[in-house]
Amino acid sequence: MxxxxxxxxxxxLVELLGRQARxxxxxxxxxxxxxxxxxxxxxxxxLQQHHYLSPEPPNDFAFWVTNAxxxxxxxxxxxxxDIVRFRSLGSLxxxxxxxxxQALAGRRGPVCDCQPGEEFHFMSCRTFILPTPYEAWSLAxxxxxxxxxxIDSIYFHxxxxxxxxxxxxxxxxxxxxxxxxxxxxxxxxxxxxxNCTLEGLRRLIVQxxxxxxxx
Amino acid sequence: xxxxxxxxxxVGASTIEELSLLAERLRGKAIQNINSxxxxxxxxxxxxxxxxxxxxxxxxxxxxxxxxxEKFFNLTKRIHNALxxxxxxxxxxxxxxxxxxxxxxxPEILRGADITFVxxxxxxxxxxxxxARGGKWIWRCHIDFTNPQQDVWEFLRTFIESYDAAVxxxxxxxxxxxxxxxxxxxxxxxxxxxxxxxxxxxxDSVCARFHLNRKRPIVTQxxxxxxxxxxxxxxxxxxxxxxxxxxxxxxAGGGATDDPEGMQVLAEVRQExxxxxxxxxxFLPPGSDxxxxxxxxxSNVILQKSLKEGFGLTVAEAMWKAKPVIASAVGGIPLxxxxxxxxxxxxxxxxxxxxxxxxxxxxxxxxGLGTNGREHIKNNFLITRHIREYLLLFLSLYDDQxxxxx
Numbered sequence: 001m002x003x004x005x006x007x008x009x010x011x012x013l014v015e016l017l018g019r020q021a022r023x024x025x026x027x028x029x030x031x032x033x034x035x036x037x038x039x040x041x042x043x044x045x046x047l048q049q050h051h052y053l054s055p056e057p058p059n060d061f062a063f064w065v066t067n068a069x070x071x072x073x074x075x076x077x078x079x080x081x082d083i084v085r086f087r088s089l090g091s092l093x094x095x096x097x098x099x100x101x102q103a104l105a106g107r108r109g110p111v112c113d114c115q116p117g118e119e120f121h122f123m124s125c126r127t128f129i130l131p132t133p134y135e136a137w138s139l140a141x142x143x144x145x146x147x148x149x150x151i152d153s154i155y156f157h158x159x160x161x162x163x164x165x166x167x168x169x170x171x172x173x174x175x176x177x178x179x180x181x182x183x184x185x186x187x188x189x190x191x192x193x194x195n196c197t198l199e200g201l202r203r204l205i206v207q208x209x210x211x212x213x214x215x
Numbered sequence: 216x217x218x219x220x221x222x223x224x225x226v227g228a229s230t231i232e233e234l235s236l237l238a239e240r241l242r243g244k245a246i247q248n249i250n251s252x253x254x255x256x257x258x259x260x261x262x263x264x265x266x267x268x269x270x271x272x273x274x275x276x277x278x279x280x281x282x283x284x285e286k287f288f289n290l291t292k293r294i295h296n297a298l299x300x301x302x303x304x305x306x307x308x309x310x311x312x313x314x315x316x317x318x319x320x321x322p323e324i325l326r327g328a329d330i331t332f333v334x335x336x337x338x339x340x341x342x343x344x345x346x347a348r349g350g351k352w353i354w355r356c357h358i359d360f361t362n363p364q365q366d367v368w369e370f371l372r373t374f375i376e377s378y379d380a381a382v383x384x385x386x387x388x389x390x391x392x393x394x395x396x397x398x399x400x401x402x403x404x405x406x407x408x409x410x411x412x413x414x415x416x417x418x419d420s421v422c423a424r425f426h427l428n429r430k431r432p433i434v435t436q437x438x439x440x441x442x443x444x445x446x447x448x449x450x451x452x453x454x455x456x457x458x459x460x461x462x463x464x465x466x467a468g469g470g471a472t473d474d475p476e477g478m479q480v481l482a483e484v485r486q487e488x489x490x491x492x493x494x495x496x497x498f499l500p501p502g503s504d505x506x507x508x509x510x511x512x513x514s515n516v517i518l519q520k521s522l523k524e525g526f527g528l529t530v531a532e533a534m535w536k537a538k539p540v541i542a543s544a545v546g547g548i549p550l551x552x553x554x555x556x557x558x559x560x561x562x563x564x565x566x567x568x569x570x571x572x573x574x575x576x577x578x579x580x581x582x583g584l585g586t587n588g589r590e591h592i593k594n595n596f597l598i599t600r601h602i603r604e605y606l607l608l609f610l611s612l613y614d615d616q617x618x619x620x621x
Contacts, residue, residue, distance in 0.1 A: 009233060013607040016389035016396040037617045117361070117544075121386035123398065126611055130236055130621040132229070150229035165618070 005142065005175040007134040007149055010156035012125040014041070020119040023111045024069065027061065028100040030122050036089035038124035040164050043083055043092065045123075047159075047194070058083065058194055060120070061096055068114040074103050084192050088166050127164065129156065139181065142172075143209040151198045158193050158201065172205065184212050217406040219271040225405055226599045234599065237606040238272035240621055246609060247328035248278040251291065251337035254501050257401060257528050258334050258357050261601070264404040268602060277328075281320045281338045287312065289475055291337045297364035298336070298371075299443060299523040310370050314340045330609055333378075342377045351612040354378040357401070358525040359546040360388035379612055384526045385547040397608055400550060402601035403531045403592070408504035410535055413512055421509035425465075425495055432462040432575050435514040437507055437532070439468040440480040440498070443523045445543075448564050450487045450494060452520065455568035457493070460575050467497035467510055511536050516574045516581065520567055521545055531596045534558065534588035539581035541570045551596065557588040 017034060021027040031039070042060040058079055066075030077099050086092040114120075132153055136142035146154065157171040167174070169189055176185035187208050193201050223231050248266075250258050262278050269276045283291070290312055297303040317340035325331070325341065327348050333341055334355045345352050354375055360383065372392070375381055380395040389396050403410055422429050434453060438444040446466050453464040466484060481498055488494040499506060511517060517533035517540045524546030531551055533540045542548045544560040552558035559574070561567045574581040611619070 009229075011233065011237075011603060011607055013604060013611055014398040016383060016386060016398050018389050018391040018396055020389075035617070117387065119387070121389060123386060124617075126607070126616075127618045128237075128607055128610070128621055129618065130233070132232070148229075150227065150233065152233070153229075 003175075003178060005136045005171070007132045007136070007145055007153050008129055008156055009132050009150055009153040010160050011128045011130070011152065012041075013128070015124050015126060017122040017124060019122045021122070022113040022119050024065070024071070024074070024100060024103060024107075025111055027065070027120055028097060028104065030120075031061070031093065031097055031100065034122050035124055036093070037126070037164075038122055039089050039093045039096075041123055041125045044159060047198070059096075064114075064120045068118040068120070069112060071103075074099070077103075083163070083194050086163065087168055089163065092163070127160065129160075136175075139179070139184075139209055139213045142175075143206055143213065143215075146202060146205050146209070151202070154202055154205075155198060181212065184208060216267050217404070219268050221406055222597075222599050225593070226597060230599055230603075234272055234603055234606065236621070237603065237610065238269075238274050241274055241606065241609055244275065244329040244609065245326075246274065246276045246330045246332060247326060248276065248332045248334065249281060249324060249338045249341065250278075250334035251281055251283065251288075253280050257525065260528075261401055261598075262334075264407055264598060265602060265605075268598065269605075272602075274606070277326075279324050281317070281324060281341075283316050283320075283337070285475065287316045287337075292476060294336050294367055294371075295358060296443075297367040299359055300362040300364065301443075303364060303367070305366070310367070313337070314343070317341050318343070330612065336371055339371060339374045342374050345377060352378045353380050353382060353608065353612075355382045355399075356388060357384060359385075359523045360390065361523075361546075380608070382608065385550060397611075399601070399604045399608065400547060400596060401526045401528055402596050402598045403528060403535055404598045405535060409508050410532055411508070413505070413508055417505065418509045418512050421506050422513050425497060425510075427463060427465065427495060427510075427513065429513060432460070432515045433465060433513055434462050434516045434518060434571055434575075435465040435467065435510055436518040436520065437467050437511060437529045438519065438521070440477045440484060442476070442480055443521060444468075445520045445522050446480065446484045447487050448522075448567075449518055449520050450484070452518075452564045452567040452571065453494065454491075455565065456571045456575075460572050462515075462571075462575060463493045463495065465495045465497065465510055465514070467495070467499055467507065469499045469501060469503065507532075508536075511538060514538060515578075516541060516571055518567065518571075519543065519548065520561070520564075521548070524548055527551065530558070531592050534585070535592045537582075537585035537589040539574050539584040540588060541567055541574070551591070552588070553591070556584070557591045558584055 019030055021030050045060055062075045062079035065071045065078055081095050134145045136145050161167045161171040173185040173189040219231055248262055252259050266276055266278055293303045321341055321344050325344055325348055328350055330351045332353050335357050342352055376393050378394060380397055382397045382399050383389055384400055436449050485496055488496050511533050517538045519527050519530045519542035521543050526547035530540055530542050530548055540558040541561050552560055554560040559570045561570055
């Protein structure tokens with residue numbers, strides 16, 4: 001018998017690390033040393049704060065390099081890191097560091113600092129995971145809950161579960177596999193949640209389920 | 216007085232459920248807030264709105280105000296200025312007066328709470344009692360710490376590092392410290408008199424009372440009369456605009472009991488405004504929230520031309536009313552405004568004047584900024600988000616993991 005899916009939610013408390021960068025070498029040095037939760041925070045902050053916008057700058061590193069340092073080409077390379085492909089924060093950190101290190105190795109001329117007041121501030125977050133009252137035992141129940149659950153809960157099961165908790169895939173797809181809904185599980189697993197708003201993601205999941213179970 | 220469930224239609228029932236769940240985890244913990252003024256200014260305003268909602272959620276929370284004489288508040292005002300980067304000279308032993316006033320307040324004010332939550336520098340030295348009284352201690356900094364005067368920063372740092380955690384309103388205020396630093400932006404209350412929806416008749420009557428003509432454009436800055444809010448700079452920007460575009464200027468605000476400088480600033484503002492019947496300098500008494508709300512809603516453009524800001528809550532208030540805002544890129548204002556998307560960030564008197572003209576001449580563009588601004592405030596700067604982060608902060612004092620399962 002398939003087990004139920006108990007919906008959880010997550011809330012974040014943002015912490016300041018008291019460390020800043022004025023240029024690319026300082027950004028790379030900071031990125032090497034900050035905790036994994038900081039890498040996670042800076043690659044997901046915009047998504048959380050501006051979840052009603054799309055498309056948006058996908059990570060803080062790219063946004064800062066482009067807007068504060070004026071390095072458009074480097075900013076574009078950092079922006080193009082395909083976060084959905086990564087299964088661990090360590091490998092994600094390495095991907096950003098590789099790009100920064102290549103840029104530093106090919107640098108000609110002096111290091112350019114940002115304007116005072118536009119420094120990059122390293123931050124991280126503490127994540128609190130808490131249960132919601134909602135449980136799904138079937139696809140129809142699952143769809144109804146996804147329609148009404150908080151956006152934080154959807155965020156938890158799709159983003160936190162896969163990369164922050166390093167579970168490999170999103171929770172919804174894992175549960176659907178257990179339910180025997182392999183095709184639907186793969187369809188949801190293939191979605192790129194980084195390229196839509198959270199409300200858009202909610203609609204997409206409901207739409208995919210409705211293709212399997214008519215409303 | 217609003218109840219926590221009154222916010223569900225604005226932020227969603229699930230958000231209120233989450234707050235209840237967090238509050239349950241804090242059962243049995245007594246939390247005491249301490250600051251230096253019961254009325255006037257953003258800290259007193261946030262606490263007076265937040266505490267009843269925390270009580271409603273079942274959190275045992277209290278608020279006390281330290282006592283000080285005029286000499287003490289003059290000293291703390293100068294400390295405040297020095298932290299904002301204004302040069303101040305302190306005589307030998309002068310800063311120690313702050314410690315002495317805190318020491319005298321301690322026996323009466325401290326009640327052995329589980330969490331003592333101290334706001335701003337005035338009561339900061341109460342932490343000297345931490346070892347004797349126990350519990351967790353948090354220092355909440357509401358002011359702009361970007362460029363503090365070094366001697367004052369060093370003086371305060373010895374106290375800050377005795378706390379369990381420090382809370383700042385913007386990333387740029389963060390400094391290398393030996394204790395945890397948490398980012399919590401302040402918030403506005405959408406159901407307060409200052410922010411709730413108002414009938415047009417009330418807006419009309421407030422404008423009529425102050426002799427404002429609603430048929431002509433109105434540009435407004437709401438803030439207490441303080442050099443750091445640059446009210447004279449606002450008048451100069453208005454004068455540049457007025458050469459080309461007809462408008463009225465409203466400078467409205469009150470004072471706070473811990474700010475003895477306000478009257479002097481008001482006099483200078485009145486002098487700068489003298490002779491122009493379209494400049495309205497309104498010194499409002501405490502409790503003028505409906506008037507402030509109406510003035511913001513009657514405005515075509517709202518300014519916050521501060522030289523320094525702790526956060527700049529008046530920006531969020533104006534954005535919540537879907538008004539186009541032009542504000543200085545200082546303190547927490549860049550967190551609220553994405554330039555040319557949810558408002559305008561300016562850096563000078565001339566720039567401010569340029570953008571005022573642009574927004575008055577392009578009302579559709581101005582309305583778009585206002586709409587986006589309201590959405591951003593709804594998602595990130597309402598009181599329910601603020602309560603949630605305070606509850607998380609309190610809970611985090613008892614668990615040092617990065618991922619905490621409740």
